[in-house]
Amino acid sequence: MYILHLALGGCLKAPPVPFGVTADTGGHIAYVLDAALHQARRSDVSHVEIVTRRFDDPRFDPVHAQQREHVAPGLAITRIATGQPLYLEKEALASDLPAFTQAFCDYLAALDPRPDVIHAHFADAAAVAIAAQRRFGIPFVYTPHALGIDKRAHHIQCDGLDARIDAERRAIKAAAAIIVSTREEATRQVGGYRVPVGDRVHCLPPGVTTQPRNPGVVTLADRLGDWFNEPDRPLVFAVARPVVKKNLAALVRAFSADAELHRNANLLILAGQHDLAGPEEQGILAELRHLAMDTRLHGRIALPSAHDGTDVAALYERAADRGVFVNPALHEPFGLTLIEAAAAGVPVVATCNGGPAEIVSTIGHGVLIDPRDPAAIASAIKGIIGDPVRHAVLSKAGKHGVAAYNWDRYAQDSVALYRSIAQPRLLVCDIDNTLTGCPVGARAFADWRSGSPLPFVVATGRDFATARAILSDWGLPQPDAYITDVGTRMMLADTSGNWRECRVFARTLDQDWDAESVERVLSSLALTPQPATTAGPHKISFFGTAEDAARIDAALVRAELPARVIFSHGRLIDVIAPHGGKAEAVAAYAGRYGWSLAHCVAAGDSGNDSDMLAACGHAIMVGNASEELAHLPSRPGLHRSATHHAGGVLEGLARLGLATVQTEAQIEPVAA
Structure with a gap:
């Protein structure tokens, strides 16, 4: 089987990935890479390809300008170029999508063989996959990762939200199958779009993303004394993009407002790569820095401006010693960091909204909180770091329970699903x-x-x-x-x-159908109409040759009138709604x-x-x-x-x- 993953946003490259280098270089990048790596290792998979945007931007690694990058045996990244050479944030991808779609279809047209399945990540990739299916009949699977309908439910405003939700609805309608990570995502989130899905939604939990750890490298965990007066205190650790929905400011407020907590623990937040932050992220970072200036937090809080995977692995290891990992998001579709924490033996305090509820219930390595209640966040943290016995129980539960999240099992189940999706109905x-x-x-x-x-x-x-x-x-x-x-x-x-x-x-x-204007344009072409009985509100029909059909199409293109021209049976021409x-x-x-x-x-x-x-x-x-x-x-x-x-x-x-x-x-x- 030849599998093609399609993911347009973020800086997608062979590991190690600089997570947080852009707002869109986050958990879904790890998901795509790990899914593809484990699928490529299977004997029933010939090869796996990840297709993404190609860009040449001086702010980022030059590898993103390479057309093809080898990742592992049987796995490569292919980058498709358009007329836009710079990196684009998710919100800006829409303007480049038509050009990318055409370039991607041209790429597929030259392939022999073509992929057996396309796995599209996010709705923008699904829109491209829909076009590819219409042209080549390649079925596609859709993984949403995060859905705009949840932003609306939690009153999070952003540009283009209505268009994003419409695109997600189209993706849900068109996909041969939809892979989600939790049952809550399958029922409440996808179900919220009110699209008939039958049995097309499948819950396939991902595995734990193992972060690299090189003992010989100095990491942020080795430099805690740069920020903390007493670096040996229990570490309250969080890692998330600095955007509104991640709710990081609420964690800082909870920490600063509870005297017992900030007397007995240190708080460290990894909030992306600060020097590359976009406008929304800069606003959140400014808020975090302002909150950190509270005199009560002097020597108690750290906001490192940059980090890599080795830093993250080392900080999980450090937090496993009496510390806790916190995810205070207003809503979290899944929560890969929570299973990473579990694998490292770090107890968690996590939002009750979204995937974390299912993860914590499955693994049993922490507690859930209302992310809008700072007192509840602080209380939950204290309840773990202040009780060594409970901390040890939760740590052990994490290391044991994380086996429920396994990439080899995901690869097995996803490949089986790919094979089954074209069952005739x-x-x-x-x-x-x-x-x-x-x-x-x-x-x-x-x-x-x-x-x-x-x-x-x-x-x-x-x-x-x-x-x-x-x-x-x-x-x-x-x-x-x-x-x-x-x-x-x-x-x-x-x-x-x-x-x-x-x-x-x-x-x-x-x-997009203007029948009167179409008829007016075509009236000048001296065509032979079919009987009036063959016409309809969305169809205008003529007798003619293939050359006549081409003349009709060219005239409509010049007039910028959307329509489809269909030639059949050697003499019938139908001009129909687009x-x-x-x-x-x-x-x-x-x-x-x-x-x-x-x-x-x-x-x-x-x-x-x-x-x-x-x-x-x-x-x-x-x-x-x-x-x-x-x-x-x-x-x-x-x-x-x-x-x-x-x-x-x-x-x-x-x-x-x-x-x-x-x-x-x-x-x-x-x-x-």
């Missing part, structure tokens, strides 16, 4: 020359359908009434839904068996049941089937398919049948184990 077939054309094949398909539980939808260029009539004339079964008019209309049956148009899909097609088409309609129908395109099998023969054949996890090109589909690249999920018409559909289904192999008497042979 839905069959979508064109009608003309795919299901029709051979009476014997049509009867065999009807027989198969009568005994198969697989949901079945037709997707046709025909209108609804004509599509129903053709199915009836050919003795073909009625589907569970109709996608008609080249993917610009969806018809659903209500509980009484009456057919109605899906208004939700129709409203989707209204977006969010229309068979693939988009299939995705919308599948999404009603919590499925993605990766779970769909598409069968077709002509150009208006091209998008769904490219995007669905499994595709069947019947033996009589036209040259209009010759451009579709070979891939593991695409089957080119030798048999024509409905027999070719059955041949493809048999390849998937969904039908029995037909005999030559049952299906139409290949035409001479």
Whole structure:
């Protein structure tokens, strides 16, 4: 198996990583690297690739300008360049996303073989993966890491929050599977988007990220006397990015307000790399420095301006001696630092909001607090560092319980999930020359359908009434839904068996579609219109050649009018809404049941089937398919049948184990 991880934000490089060098160089970087490293060690994985942005920024390691970096056997980092050479913070990535998407798809187009799966980290990477799936049929898995909906729930304001939440909702809808780290993340956080997910959400806890520790190197733990009057006192330790949601100021306030606590302990906070902090981080750092000026904290608090992985490992080791690790975040999606602390034998005091509640419950190495209650934070810290017996019990629990978080187990379960995500849940077939054309094949398909539980939808260029009539004339079964008019209309049956148009899909097609302006631009091209009965609110149709279709497309591009131009059957041209088409309609129908395109099998023969054949996890090109589909690249999920018409559909289904192999008497042979 060839696995591709896609992560755009932060400074992603081979270890050691300078965590905190930017606001986005944090826990998800460790997650991606450790997941990929352990997957690459498996015998059933051929190789693993991490793809990220390429940038050449004098503020950062020049390795980020390298196109490819070897990490370990079977694992490399590939960097994709765009027209923007500088590093971009997460909020600025949106403007560069179209260029990155195009460059990434160009990169995939040149690969042979292509990845079996893309694992997208954060919604920006998922947006790129969605485009890649539409073009190449590569299924993708999504890991959110942190969700904007939680920022809103905790009244944390930031630019672009609405757009971020919309992007996360699209990622949840489109992903073949969603990997999260805790059950709370699966139910409350992902569930908060109110998107049907079916059984696509999987809780796979990550492992502990082992920090490097070189005994011969002088670390911050060896220099505690630089800050503390009495460096041997118990250490209250925290490490987090200096942003609002990490709530570090509350920890300082709790420490300074409790006289007993700051008499008997020292506080050290690693809050990123100060000299590279962005505007929000500089504001938080200024607040921390101001609070640290409290005379009561003289010789009791340290805010080192820089650190590396060796420092972190040494400080965990130091805190294990009578100290405690604190995570006071307003909300924490997971909390990798809490399992790092557990592995080092450090008891923890952690926020009750998010992943830490599950981690602490699983490991049993600390207590939970309300992060908005400074008195509760101080009390919890004192309850551990002031009780040697309790400290020893919690330390032992951490070292023992951290076994629940294991990267080898994660690698095993994630690879198994990758293999299972394309299990077919839905069959979508064109009608003309795919299901029709051979009476014997049509009867065999009807027989198969009568005994198969697989949901079945037709997707046709025909209108609804004509599509129903053709199915009836050919003795073909009625589907569970109709996608008609080249993917610009969806018809659903209500509980009484009456057919109605899906208004939700129709409203989707209204977006960015200006039919009047499109008609006005095309009126100057001397085109031959199809009969008025073929038109629809999201579809304008003509007769013509492939060259005519190209002229239409060029005219719309010049006019900056979004639309899709589809040429099929050697003479039909359909100009449809930009969010229309068979693939988009299939995705919308599948999404009603919590499925993605990766779970769909598409069968077709002509150009208006091209998008769904490219995007669905499994595709069947019947033996009589036209040259209009010759451009579709070979891939593991695409089957080119030798048999024509409905027999070719059955041949493809048999390849998937969904039908029995037909005999030559049952299906139409290949035409001479």
